[in-house]
Amino acid sequence: MTREVPEQPVVRVRGLRMSYGAHEVLTGVDFDVHSGEVVCLLGPNGAGKTTTIEVLEGFRLPSAGDVEVLGTDPARAGDAWRARVGVVLQSWRDHGRWTPRRLLTQLGGFYRPYSTSTHPRPYDVDWLLDTVGLTDDADRRIATLSGGRRRRLDVAVGIIGRPELLFLDEPTAGFDPQARRDFHDLVHRLSDLEGTSILLTTHDLAEAERLADRILILAGGRIVADGSAEALTRRVAGTSEVRWRLHGERFVHATDQPTSFVRQLFEQHGDEVADLEVRRASLEDTYIAMVAQHEAGVRPQLEEVAR
Numbered sequence: 185m186t187r188e189v190p191e192q193p194v195v196r197v198r199g200l201r202m203s204y205g206a207h208e209v210l211t212g213v214d215f216d217v218h219s220g221e222v223v224c225l226l227g228p229n230g231a232g233k234t235t236t237i238e239v240l241e242g243f244r245l246p247s248a249g250d251v252e253v254l255g256t257d258p259a260r261a262g263d264a265w266r267a268r269v270g271v272v273l274q275s276w277r278d279h280g281r282w283t284p285r286r287l288l289t290q291l292g293g294f295y296r297p298y299s300t301s302t303h304p305r306p307y308d309v310d311w312l313l314d315t316v317g318l319t320d321d322a323d324r325r326i327a328t329l330s331g332g333r334r335r336r337l338d339v340a341v342g343i344i345g346r347p348e349l350l351f352l353d354e355p356t357a358g359f360d361p362q363a364r365r366d367f368h369d370l371v372h373r374l375s376d377l378e379g380t381s382i383l384l385t386t387h388d389l390a391e392a393e394r395l396a397d398r399i400l401i402l403a404g405g406r407i408v409a410d411g412s413a414e415a416l417t418r419r420v421a422g423t424s425e426v427r428w429r430l431h432g433e434r435f436v437h438a439t440d441q442p443t444s445f446v447r448q449l450f451e452q453h454g455d456e457v458a459d460l461e462v463r464r465a466s467l468e469d470t471y472i473a474m475v476a477q478h479e480a481g482v483r484p485q486l487e488e489v490a491r
């Protein structure tokens with residue numbers, strides 16, 4: 185029997201610490217991102233999400249700890265490594281007189297030397313403009329684009345080189361609902377069809393729930409939860425709420441086993457059960473509970489909330 189060799193994670197972080205002067209922001213961060221995963225990093229304002237991402241991008245030197253991204257220490261990585269990593273920064277402010285088509289064509293040229301037969305780079309500019317929904321604005325000056333359209337361009341700039349690993353820091357801030365939905369489709373497309381590994385930060389918990397294979401919650405300088413949205417929700421908020429109506433009267437019952445409870449309910453009352461509703465605790469309930477637990481000084485057991 186052959187034993188599967190576990191694949192190297194695309195991101196490996198151990199004991200990451202970061203201080204700005206006397207202010208200790210990260211006090212020992214540990215996590216992995218595996219190939220093809222979409223991982224969401226959540227945490228309150230000032231928790232250190234951007235700091236963590238900037239360390240992984242090689243833009244910031246950590247105070248201590250071991251960090252490997254695509255098998256390399258980002259602080260020592262060269263252009264060949266950078267060509268494999270996509271970064272969506274806060275907002276593209278330069279080149280206001282250029283058009284999206286010209287900018288993407290120019291930036292794409294940087295990646296061409298790193299193209300291989302198995303991984304051609306960059307993406308075709310017309311395909312990318314269409315994919316991020318900028319075809320109609322392709323030849324307008326960037327300075328005249330609306331904020332949301334500019335953000336779409338930021339995303340295009342981040343992925344033009346067909347990255348194996350993509351970092352997105354609050355990518356949908358300022359998006360209208362349609363742009364947000366289009367962006368979610370794009371993330372699924374990159375992950376499912378292109379195999380791109382993605383690490384993103386967001387304050388939108390519905391977005392995290394929708395996109396993430398795995399969620400990390402950063403609070404008090406550490407990762408306090410690591411698991412799928414479902415696993416985190418089950419562990420922290422525990423119960424589901426079952427509501428139904430019987431002979432005109434309303435009932436509510438909290439249970440850890442909604443499926444067997446509902447089965448019993450039907451065994452007992454059959455079709456007389458009306459308006460049945462099962463509500464699981466949401467990721468938002470979980471997130472707020474976990475951050476509150478942390479702030480109250482209760483450290484959750486990480487191994488218990490893992491997938």
Ligand SMILES: Nc1ncnc2c1ncn2[C@@H]1O[C@H](COP(=O)(O)OP(=O)(O)OP(=O)(O)O)[C@@H](O)[C@H]1O
Pocket residue numbers: 204209227228229230231232233234235236
């Ligand atoms: N260059 C810097 N010099 C000093 N302090 C900094 C610097 N950059 C960030 N900080 C501080 O580090 C802490 C973490 O900041 P960071 O931007 O990483 O948090 P965040 O989790 O991304 O926050 P938000 O959700 O508000 O974007 C904050 O208290 C911030 O003020």
